[in-house]
Amino acid sequence: MSRGPADVTLEHAFDITVFFGADRVIFPPSPGGAAQGYTPPIGGAITGPLLNGAVVPNSGADYATVRPDGVIELNAHYLLKAEDGTPIYIMNKGYLVPSEKPKSEQGPQQQPQPSYFRLTPYFRVPEGPHDWLMRTCIVGGGERLSDPDRSLFRYYKVV
16 A cells, blocks of 8 residues: 555654652642642753753643543643753643553553553744754653653654
8 A cells, every 4th residue: 555645654753851859749639620730850861863952950840630530631841952052942741541550460660651641742942953843743652760750751753
């Protein structure tokens, strides 16, 4: 079958590892039962074939909403810095669905893994070598890790 204009494939673009400290807040549930959270990044690294750099420490936070059904709506805003010094704003939206498996059945990971952890980032960058981020659909998946507390986000260009 030949590929048509509506067909898509994914190409690995980069990974972002975001480190978190102990400074976080979970607000009590609001009317309707959702709880609001605040978790700022304390740093991190960007590595990959299309982008390398760092997460700017304390430049924003994940303002996650924990719904009554346990699903976490991710809403992260923070700054990245490409290795050439270019500032990059990222807004990351997505869903984290906790695993329904008991911890004892989740395998040898240090951190229980969600059953679903997917993201759609949005970027703002100055004109230059990284402005492709503002005209490319990108999707990602996440993994929670511990010791130290961090998340790995793997991003793909939709081509």
